[in-house]
Every structure is written in C-alpha cells, then in structure tokens.
C-alpha cells in the first residue's frame with residue numbers, strides 16, 4: 258500500500274487508534290507531514306487492516322486500525338504504549354510464579370488453551386502448559402513438517418529469598434533471614450521499601466493446593482549504615498556481608514506473623530500452610546523515565562522484558578498462516594545456572610519439541626532458537642569496561658550477542674536469519690561482544706542449543722544496571738525486539 262492508497266482510506270475511517278503524540282499528528286496529517294504508512298509485517302490482519310505508521314527513525318511506531326472490527330483492541334499496543342504495557346507486565350510479576358501467571362492470563366485471553374499434561378500437546382493449534390516458575394506455549398498448525406521457531410527467556414531475577422525459618426531476632430529487632438538468589442547487586446537492595454511474594458502450598462480437604470501470594474505493603478527494609486559510622490565507604494566502596502548486613506528489618510516488638518498475613522491475603526489460615534517459596538520485591542512501580550521518557554526504570558527488566566516480548570510476539574503470530582511451529586519457552590532458574598526441572602538444563606523443551614514436531618522439522622535448516630535475554634548497553638560513565646568497537650546504545654535496536662568461546666550461542670547462519678528478519682521488520686540491530694580481557698556472561702542460549710541440537714542465536718535488549726533491584730533500558734527497544742520476534746516466528 259502506498260501513500261495515495263492510504264489517503265483513499267480517509268482519516269474518518271480510523272475508528273480505533275493507538276498512538277504516541279507524534280504518531281497522532283503523523284496519521285491525522287499523513288500528506289501534510291509527508292509521512293508514509295507501510296503495511297505491517299508484524300500486525301497485519303486481513304480483517305482489521307492494521308498498518309504500522311513510521312516516519313524515518315526519529316519517530317516511534319504507531320498503529321492505525323482502519324476498520325470497524327475491534328477484535329485486536331487491547332492486543333495491539335505500540336511505541337511507548339508497549340513500554341507501558343511492559344511496565345504493567347513487570348509489576349504484575351514480582352516472582353517467577355507470578356510471571357508465569359501473568360503470561361498465562363494473556364495467553365488465555367488470546368485464545369490459547371491451557372493443558373495439564375504434555376500428552377495433550379497435539380490436540381489444538383495453540384496451547385500452553387505451566388510448571389512452577391516455567392511456562393511453555395506452542396502455536397502453529399498440527400502435523401507441520403516445516404521448521405520450528407523457539408523463543409526462550411527466563412522468568413527469574415536476582416533477589417532476596419526467605420530462609421525456611423525466616424522470622425528471627427537480631428539485637429532486639431525483628432528481622433527476616435534471607436538468602437541472596439543469583440548475582441544480585443546487593444547494595445541496590447538497601448533503603449528500599451520491600452514487599453513479599455511467592456507461592457504457598459496449602460493443605461486442603463482433598464490434598465494440597467499451590468497458590469501464588471503477594472503483599473504489596475512496605476513490610477521490610479534494609480537500612481544502610483550511616484556514613485558517620487563508616488567514614489571510608491565513599492573511597493573504599495561498600496562491602497556487604499550477605500549473612501550479617503542484608504537482613505531486612507520488619508519490626509521491633511513481637512507482633513504480626515508474616516505467614517499469617519500472606520495466608521489471610523488469599524483467604525486461608527496460617528495453620529494450613531505446608532510450605533512456601535517466598536521472596537522480597539521493591540514496591541516502587543515501574544515507570545517511563547528520562548526527560549523525554551526515553552528510558553524504562555523498573556525491577557526485573559532482566560528478563561521479564563524478553564518474557565513480555567516473547568508472549569506478545571507469539572500472540573501476534575497466532576493468526577498467521579505460517580507453517581512454522583512456534584514455541585515460547587519461559588524457564589526458571591537461569592540466574593542460578595539453569596540446573597533444575599524447570600530450568601534450561603531440564604527436559605521440558607525437548608519434551609515439547611519431540612511431541613509436537615517431526616524429525617524433518619527439527620532438523621530443518623530453518624529451525625531456530627532465539628535465546629532472548631538482556632544485553633549490556635555501553636555505560637557512559639564506565640565506557641572503558643566495554644569493547645570500544647562494539648558500542649551498544651539504548652533505543653537503537655535489539656542486540657545480537659557473540660562470544661567466540663560459546664558463552665553465547667550465536668553463529669553466522671543464525672545471525673544471518675535474524676538479520677534478514679530485522680530487515681523485513683524495519684528494525685535496526687546492534688552487535689555485542691565483550692572486551693577480550695573480561696569474562697563474558699552467559700544465558701540459556703548455549704544450553705538450549707546443546708540439549709536440542711537446534712541452531713541458536715542470543716538476542717536481547719540493551720540495558721544498564723543489570724541485576725540491580727532497579728534496572729533501566731530504552732523505552733523503544735522492547736517494541737523493536739517484539740517486532741523482530743514476530744517476524745522470526747512467521748517467516
């Protein structure tokens with residue numbers, strides 16, 4: 258569709274319109290601004306005539322829906338609205354169990370069917386199942402022989418987790434016994450108002466029941482030692498002993514019982530709690546930030562950003578006529594090495610693939626796993642920590658991650674598939690490699706590649722403050738990632 262054809266549609270036919278301020282003026286004055294509206298590869302829907310509007314690269318994406326049907330309403334979000342949707346996804350997901358629940362709700366709303374067992378995986382086109390902090394969703398034609406496209410991400414983030422006997426006394430105060438989960442930036446948990454979330458296993462008449470729970474009240478805080486008592490801290494740095502210095506304080510006198518509060522919040526009695534997995538979260542809501550809202554400031558961007566993009570992309574691709582089998586694998590326990598039944602070293606992805614895909618499909622040259630996880634943006638205050646020839650900027654597109662020692666799984670043919678998908682989606686890409694004298698991080702990519710034998714590419718959005726209790730990324734990159742993933746799922 259060209260410029261003139263768009264004018265034929267006439268502006269009054271735009272019945273529903275999701276926009277950023279710039280896009281509003283763009284679409285209401287298409288010819289005046291000399292902008293072009295291009296058919297979207299990402300959200301194209303025959304019924305709705307959905308188009309992505311785009312002018313140069315200095316403007317966010319917008320979507321005009323030129324039709325009287327509203328069935329995409331609430332599903333298509335663009336530009337900064339995608340960022341705001343991500344903020345909502347993150348805030349709904351303080352624990353991996355909540356992340357799975359949030360993803361499941363979105364899949365159900367989009368018409369996916371939840372299955373209890375993998376034996377039902379071939380009953381319908383679009384199904385998902387969840388186990389603990391992991392979720393696997395599958396879409397695409399049954400008995401397809403073409404290729405499989407998998408997007409992998411992880412639901413867990415570094416945080417503070419409650420010990421089994423957590424209610425303890427510390428020098429006359431009430432405190433929580435915690436373990437640090439994953440490689441958290443410990444200092445980032447200081448002086449924050451902390452809530453509690455996770456899951457409880459509850460005894461019932463018929464057996465037992467697992468339920469998520471969350472308390473969004475500032476029940477705990479870890480106060481930093483005053484500078485007067487630690488005069489060298491600004492020169493020598495802050496060293497926190499995990500056992501001694503990170504115990505969150507919850508009170509002074511004997512009083513409320515945390516487990517009782519959590520049980521009551523889901524209408525159960527504390528006596529019925531058999532066991533729990535509980536963790537703390539910062540209560541500050543996620544938000545767009547920066548003088549022009551170019552950033553997202555939020556907890557758990559690593560890696561709920563990728564979970565959000567993967568689920569959004571799978572839902573967008575659901576009505577596609579593509580013959581690819583499309584899979585989203587949201588794993589738990591990436592931050593602690595992935596060795597668990599629901600981690601990337603567990604059996605679930607292989608179970609899904611062997612039950613749903615033919616051998617021809619699994620060995621196809623076109624089969625691909627995208628291991629989607631965040632990347633390090635070049636920190637302007639520590640530019641020397643990055644490879645000077647591979648600078649990574651926020652809002653300049655998703656990052657393909659390379660490592661010669663296979664800490665990332667990307668290889669040339671895989672990168673070529675991603676590059677052509679990004680070109681089709683009109684999305685810029687960036688390239689990351691570590692400094693040669695620094696140890697490189699890793700993620701689920703190499704693990705998924707090794708366990709399935711499928712070519713894998715590590716791809717993700719650039720961020721700063723990775724593993725802080727409060728991370729940041731660009732507000733446009735999450736949508737760029739979503740568009741590339743949609744393209745990869747379909748073509």
Ligand SMILES: [Zn+2]
Nearest residue numbers: 559560630631
């Ligand atoms: Zn991660």
